[in-house]
Amino acid sequence: MLIGASVLCFLVLMAVVADRYGSRFWHGGANSTFYRCEACDLRYLRRELDDPRRRVCPQGHPIDEKHPASTAGLITIFVCVGFLVAAVLLVVTGIVPVGP
Numbered sequence: 001m002l003i004g005a006s007v008l009c010f011l012v013l014m015a016v017v018a019d020r021y022g023s024r025f026w027h028g029g030a031n032s033t034f035y036r037c038e039a040c041d042l043r044y045l046r047r048e049l050d051d052p053r054r055r056v057c058p059q060g061h062p063i064d065e066k067h068p069a070s071t072a073g074l075i076t077i078f079v080c081v082g083f084l085v086a087a088v089l090l091v092v093t094g095i096v097p098v099g100p
Contacts, residue, residue, distance in 0.1 A: 013080035
């Protein structure tokens with residue numbers, strides 16, 4: 001059961017790391033600032049807007065600047081790494097048996 005939980009934790013860790021650092025990879029190493037239009041329910045990059053200082057989307061609705069939040073992702077990464085380290089230590093020391 002511990003092995004299955006460890007595999008699931010590893011998959012969650014990979015998904016969170018990909019979500020957190022994938023945007024930097026696909027956007028040339030820079031954190032992207034998004035502009036969100038509530039009326040259109042869309043996000044726009046700076047290059048997709050005519051003039052970001054005007055604070056309107058292409059349809060003329062007001063937009064808000066949104067910076068990527070990172071605290072929840074960082075906490076999840078540390079929790080997953082901590083669980084994996086604890087699981088490996090439990091299996092290596094023999095406290096939790098691997099086989100039947």
